[in-house]
Amino acid sequence: MKPFTYARPDEASDAVAALVADPDARFLAGGTNLLDHLKLGVVEPSQLVDVNRVTSTEITELDDGTLRIGAGVANSDLAADSRVRRRYPAVAAAILAGASGQLRNMASTGGNLLQRTRCPYFADATTPCTKRSLDEACSAREGWARYHAILGASESCIATHPSDLAVALVAVDAQVQVLGPDGARTIPIGEFHRLPGDDPTRDTVLEHGDLVTAVDLPAPAPAVTNSTYRKVRDRASYAFALVSVAAGLEVRDGVVADVRIALGGVAHKPWRATTAEAALRGRPATDEEFRAAITAELEAAEPVESPLGGNAYKIPLVTGTVVSTLRGLAGGTS
Amino acid sequence: MTTMDARSMGTSVRRIEGPDKVTGTAPYAGDTVADGTLVLYPVQATVARGEITAIDTSAATALPGVAAVVTHLDAPRLADDGDPEHRVLQGTTVHHRGQYVAAVLADHAEVAAEAARLVVVSYDEAPSTTGFDPDGGSYTPSALGNGQAPDSVVGDPDAALAAAPVVVKASYATPMEHHNPMEPHATTATWVDGRAIVHEASQGADLARQTLATLFDAEVEVSSPHVGGGFGTKGFLHAGTVLAVLAARTVPGRPVRFALGRRQMFETVGYRPATVQHMALGAEADGRLDALVHDVVGATARYKEFVEPAGGSSRSMYAAPHRRTSHRAVPLDLDAPTYMRAPGEAPGSFGLECAMDELAVALDMDPIELRVRNEPSVHPENGLPFSSRGLVECLRTGAERFGWSTWDRAPRRRLVDGWWHGVGVGCGTFPAFRMPGSTAEITFTGGRYVVAIGAADIGQGARTVLTQIAADALGVDVGSIEVEIGSTSLPVGSIAGGSAGTASWGSTVVEAADRFRDKYGEDPDDGDHADAATPDNPWAEEFAMAAYVAQFAEVAVHADTGEIRVPRLLGTFGVGRILNPTLGRSQLQGGMVWGLSMALHEESVVDPRFGEVINHDLAGYHIAANADVREIDAQWIDEDDGYVNPMGAKGIGEIGIVGVAAAIANATYHATGVRVRSLPITCDDLLTDPAFG
Known part of the structure; x- marks a missing residue:
C-alpha cells in the first residue's frame, strides 16, 4: 500500500484544520472500513488524522429530551444504552443487526454513517467504478447486481448504502452535528446521505474537512x-x-x-x-x-x-x- | 472377516494437540518466521488469457527494503512434472486471471505489497471465456477427477425411459464453490546448500516433497505439523508453493514466506467447478426404477483438466436395470478446479437425490420408501457384493429419531408463526478405499512406543486416532504411544484425502505393530524397532466398499420474505467403526454444516468481463455463520466391516457433506411447494416463483 503519515490531534479544530491543509488526508475513527480500503488500494490517503481523541464517547440527555450521541461512541455501547433501547428500539436493533461483535466494538457512531458501499466493483481496484473515479464507468450495472439499488440510482452508480444504523436514524429523524472549517452546523439525517446522480464519489453532503461530532436523537414520538x-x-x-x-x-x-x-x-x-x-x-x-x-x-x-x-x-x-x-x-x- | 479388538478405538480420547492449538503454540506453516525472513508478495495477471509482452520491475526494485523481484525472465528453470499449474514463471503465456507473473521479496509485507503494485506488466490479451455456459462447446474428457471413466452404460436407458410408466426429467445446477479453509495456504521456504527446507500447509508432506523435488531437481524437506483445514485444496501443490520455493532459490540461505491473502484463495488454489446435471428417472408404479440417467456437464480449465465426477454416486446408489452416467466438460480460461470435500458426490447427490424426491412426489410415495425399494443387492454396475451397506438401516434409524412419520407428506401444510415448515431427506455415499505407499516405523524407547509415519493432521484428528490404533494394535495404553507425523523426516505417508487417510495410515500402523510383536514379543528392549509398508487389501477386488448416509432436514421459510432457515439437521451414517466419537462427530457435523452452507449460501460468481470471481472475499462469498446452524445431530449405526481394513473404519472426511443440500432442497419444497433446482437456494428463488404465493 502507498505510504502515508499519521497524526493524532488533541483538539477537534486541529483535526479539521489538518484536513483543510491536505486535500488527500482522511479522518480515522474505528478504522473498520477505512483500513480495509487502504489494504485494497481503494483509497490512498497521504495522511490519516486520528479523531479518537477529539470525538466524544458519551451519550448525554439534553434539556429538551434529545439524546446526544458522541461521534466516538462505539456501536456496541450505543446498542447497549438503556435509554436507546427503551426509547429508540429500532436504533438498538439496527446496530445489533450489523457486522459482528468485534466490529461493533471498534466501529464509531460517526464512522458508521460514513462507511462506503460494499459494491464488489467499488472494493476491487482492478474493476472500473464511477464511485472510485468519475473517469470510469459503472461495472455493477451489467454485473453482479443482486445487492444493488432499485430506487434513486443513476447511470453512473447503482450502489447501496451499507449502514444499518443510518436506516434507523432516518426513521427517528436524527440530526447530525458537524464541525467544519467554517464552524459547527446541524444536518438532518434525511439530508445527510445523497443520491449518486452524476457524482457518486460523494456519499454524503459533507465537504472535505467536515467532522461529525455527534448524532442527536430527538425526544421520541x-x-x-x-x-x-x-x-x-x-x-x-x-x-x-x-x-x-x-x-x-x-x-x-x-x-x-x-x-x-x-x-x-x-x-x-x-x-x-x-x-x-x-x-x-x-x-x-x-x-x-x-x-x-x-x-x-x-x-x-x-x-x-x-x-x-x-x-x-x-x-x-x-x-x-x-x-x-x-x-x-x-x-x-x- | 472380523475387525481387530478395540480398547482405545471407539473411545473419545482427547485431541492430543488440542492444548497447543487453543493456547496458540502449535506451529503452522506461516508461523515459522526466522530472523531475516523475506516476505513474498506476488504480481498477478490482470488478463484472463494472453501473452506477457514486457515487464518493468525498475520501480519495484528501487523501493527500499526490496530484496528481489523475480519474473519469468530471470526465474530459475523448473523441470516439467506434467502439471501446467506448476510451471510458474517459466514463460510468457497467461492462462487465467490472477496467475502469478512475478514475485517480490522484501523485508516487510507492506513493502512487498507496494513493490508488487509498482511492477508494470504489459500483455497481448487474447479472447477468453470464463463464464460457464452448459450449452456451450463441451468435450468428452479422457477421465474424471477421480480417475474413473467419464461414461457408463448398462442396458438401454433411453428405451427404458420411453417405456416407463412414471418418468421424472429435470436439470439441476450447482455453482462454482471455493474451499476457504480457515488457514489460507502458506509456505516458508529456505534453500541451504542446494537443499530446500519447506514449511508447508499440506494434506501430505511427502507428496509436496516429491513434487518439489521433481520440479527443482533437488533434495527437499517438507514439514507440516499442523494444518488449519485442507478440504482438498491442500492436497496437490498449487502455484503459490512453487512460487515461494522458486523465489527462495534466488536468495539462498534466507527464508521466504508466502501466506496467501483471502482474495488469492479465490484465484490460485482451485475450486469445485460448476455443474449442470440432467437427470432422468423412469419407474414402475410401485417405485422400482427401470432407468436411471445422470448426464453431467461441468466446467474445467482450458489449460489443465479436472472434471468433477458428479455422476459417480449414481453408479452405485440405486438398483435399475437400465442406467447411464456421462460427463462432458466445458473448458474455461480460469485457474484449475480441484478436489473439494466429497468431489463428485457432494454436487452429484444434489441432482440424484432431488430427482428421487421428485419421483416420490410423482408416485405419491414416501421418499424413504422409494429409496428402500431401490436398494441394490449388489453393485449395480460391476456386480460386486457390498462389504457392508447401511443405507436402509440409516434411513430407518434416522427416520425414527427425526420423527419423520409425524409429518404430512403433502407440501405446504405447516405454517407456524409466519414460517412454512417442511422436512426432506437426501442420501449419499462415498467410496472406502486404501491408498498404497505409506510406511510406518515403530521404535520402543524409554518405555514407550514411538510410531512414525508421514501422515497429515489437517484438523481431523489423525495424530489422536493413529495413537488409538497403535495402542490397540500393540495391546498397550494410549499413554505408551507417541505418534510422530507431518514431516518428510519420517517414513513416507500418503495424503489426507479421499476419506482414505486413517484407513491407509492405520492399516500400515497395524501391520507394523504386528511385525513388531512377531519380532520382539510383549517385552521388547530399548531400541527395538520394526516397520511395514501399507498392506494391500486382499478384498479390494472382491467387494464394493463405501460409506453411506441418510440426511434429514427440517426447513422453515418465512412466508413474507422467503428467508430460509434450517432448524434441524440429522445425519445418520453407516461408516463402519467410529474410532473416536468426539472427533468423528465433529468431523461429520462439520461436513453437514458445509452441506447447509452449500445449500443456502455458497456461490463463486465469475464476472466474465474481468475473468475473475467478483465476490472474492468472505463478505461476498458467504459460508454458514453460527446463527445459521441450529440443531445439528450426527449419529451412526453399528456396522462391523472387517473387509475395509483391520480397524473396520470407513473414511468419514467426505460423507458428512453428501446429501445435505438435497435434503434441504427437498425440505424447502415440502415447506413451500416450490421446487428449486439450482444452488444456492435463496429467498429470491422463492419470492419470484408464483407458487410461493
Whole structure:
C-alpha cells in the first residue's frame, strides 16, 4: 500500500484544520472500513488524522429530551444504552443487526454513517467504478447486481448504502452535528446521505474537512418508541442487507396515527418511504393497507437486469418485509 | 472377516494437540518466521488469457527494503512434472486471471505489497471465456477427477425411459464453490546448500516433497505439523508453493514466506467447478426404477483438466436395470478446479437425490420408501457384493429419531408463526478405499512406543486416532504411544484425502505393530524397532466398499420474505467403526454444516468481463455463520466391516457433506411447494416463483 503519515490531534479544530491543509488526508475513527480500503488500494490517503481523541464517547440527555450521541461512541455501547433501547428500539436493533461483535466494538457512531458501499466493483481496484473515479464507468450495472439499488440510482452508480444504523436514524429523524472549517452546523439525517446522480464519489453532503461530532436523537414520538428494525439477508447473521426496514407505528382505534418507514439495501442512501407513510396515515392498520402503501412507494423502483443476477426480487422482498414488520408493530405475527 | 479388538478405538480420547492449538503454540506453516525472513508478495495477471509482452520491475526494485523481484525472465528453470499449474514463471503465456507473473521479496509485507503494485506488466490479451455456459462447446474428457471413466452404460436407458410408466426429467445446477479453509495456504521456504527446507500447509508432506523435488531437481524437506483445514485444496501443490520455493532459490540461505491473502484463495488454489446435471428417472408404479440417467456437464480449465465426477454416486446408489452416467466438460480460461470435500458426490447427490424426491412426489410415495425399494443387492454396475451397506438401516434409524412419520407428506401444510415448515431427506455415499505407499516405523524407547509415519493432521484428528490404533494394535495404553507425523523426516505417508487417510495410515500402523510383536514379543528392549509398508487389501477386488448416509432436514421459510432457515439437521451414517466419537462427530457435523452452507449460501460468481470471481472475499462469498446452524445431530449405526481394513473404519472426511443440500432442497419444497433446482437456494428463488404465493 502507498505510504502515508499519521497524526493524532488533541483538539477537534486541529483535526479539521489538518484536513483543510491536505486535500488527500482522511479522518480515522474505528478504522473498520477505512483500513480495509487502504489494504485494497481503494483509497490512498497521504495522511490519516486520528479523531479518537477529539470525538466524544458519551451519550448525554439534553434539556429538551434529545439524546446526544458522541461521534466516538462505539456501536456496541450505543446498542447497549438503556435509554436507546427503551426509547429508540429500532436504533438498538439496527446496530445489533450489523457486522459482528468485534466490529461493533471498534466501529464509531460517526464512522458508521460514513462507511462506503460494499459494491464488489467499488472494493476491487482492478474493476472500473464511477464511485472510485468519475473517469470510469459503472461495472455493477451489467454485473453482479443482486445487492444493488432499485430506487434513486443513476447511470453512473447503482450502489447501496451499507449502514444499518443510518436506516434507523432516518426513521427517528436524527440530526447530525458537524464541525467544519467554517464552524459547527446541524444536518438532518434525511439530508445527510445523497443520491449518486452524476457524482457518486460523494456519499454524503459533507465537504472535505467536515467532522461529525455527534448524532442527536430527538425526544421520541410514540411511533418511535414502538419501532423496530427488520433485516433480511442471505444468512442469519454477519451479512449486509438484501433489504432492511426500520419502521415505527402508532395505531389508535385500529387506525394509523403515525408511521415511520425507512428502507435499507434499496438505494444509495437510507430511503425514507414518504409515499408509503403518507398513504398509511389515517388508514386502517391492516395487511392490505400496508401492502398498498409500500406498493405505491415502489412504483418508482427501477430494478436492474443483469446476466450475473439482477435485483427485481427486491420489489416483492421489500413488500413482504414491510408488511411483515408493520404487522408485527401493530401486534400481529411478523 | 472380523475387525481387530478395540480398547482405545471407539473411545473419545482427547485431541492430543488440542492444548497447543487453543493456547496458540502449535506451529503452522506461516508461523515459522526466522530472523531475516523475506516476505513474498506476488504480481498477478490482470488478463484472463494472453501473452506477457514486457515487464518493468525498475520501480519495484528501487523501493527500499526490496530484496528481489523475480519474473519469468530471470526465474530459475523448473523441470516439467506434467502439471501446467506448476510451471510458474517459466514463460510468457497467461492462462487465467490472477496467475502469478512475478514475485517480490522484501523485508516487510507492506513493502512487498507496494513493490508488487509498482511492477508494470504489459500483455497481448487474447479472447477468453470464463463464464460457464452448459450449452456451450463441451468435450468428452479422457477421465474424471477421480480417475474413473467419464461414461457408463448398462442396458438401454433411453428405451427404458420411453417405456416407463412414471418418468421424472429435470436439470439441476450447482455453482462454482471455493474451499476457504480457515488457514489460507502458506509456505516458508529456505534453500541451504542446494537443499530446500519447506514449511508447508499440506494434506501430505511427502507428496509436496516429491513434487518439489521433481520440479527443482533437488533434495527437499517438507514439514507440516499442523494444518488449519485442507478440504482438498491442500492436497496437490498449487502455484503459490512453487512460487515461494522458486523465489527462495534466488536468495539462498534466507527464508521466504508466502501466506496467501483471502482474495488469492479465490484465484490460485482451485475450486469445485460448476455443474449442470440432467437427470432422468423412469419407474414402475410401485417405485422400482427401470432407468436411471445422470448426464453431467461441468466446467474445467482450458489449460489443465479436472472434471468433477458428479455422476459417480449414481453408479452405485440405486438398483435399475437400465442406467447411464456421462460427463462432458466445458473448458474455461480460469485457474484449475480441484478436489473439494466429497468431489463428485457432494454436487452429484444434489441432482440424484432431488430427482428421487421428485419421483416420490410423482408416485405419491414416501421418499424413504422409494429409496428402500431401490436398494441394490449388489453393485449395480460391476456386480460386486457390498462389504457392508447401511443405507436402509440409516434411513430407518434416522427416520425414527427425526420423527419423520409425524409429518404430512403433502407440501405446504405447516405454517407456524409466519414460517412454512417442511422436512426432506437426501442420501449419499462415498467410496472406502486404501491408498498404497505409506510406511510406518515403530521404535520402543524409554518405555514407550514411538510410531512414525508421514501422515497429515489437517484438523481431523489423525495424530489422536493413529495413537488409538497403535495402542490397540500393540495391546498397550494410549499413554505408551507417541505418534510422530507431518514431516518428510519420517517414513513416507500418503495424503489426507479421499476419506482414505486413517484407513491407509492405520492399516500400515497395524501391520507394523504386528511385525513388531512377531519380532520382539510383549517385552521388547530399548531400541527395538520394526516397520511395514501399507498392506494391500486382499478384498479390494472382491467387494464394493463405501460409506453411506441418510440426511434429514427440517426447513422453515418465512412466508413474507422467503428467508430460509434450517432448524434441524440429522445425519445418520453407516461408516463402519467410529474410532473416536468426539472427533468423528465433529468431523461429520462439520461436513453437514458445509452441506447447509452449500445449500443456502455458497456461490463463486465469475464476472466474465474481468475473468475473475467478483465476490472474492468472505463478505461476498458467504459460508454458514453460527446463527445459521441450529440443531445439528450426527449419529451412526453399528456396522462391523472387517473387509475395509483391520480397524473396520470407513473414511468419514467426505460423507458428512453428501446429501445435505438435497435434503434441504427437498425440505424447502415440502415447506413451500416450490421446487428449486439450482444452488444456492435463496429467498429470491422463492419470492419470484408464483407458487410461493
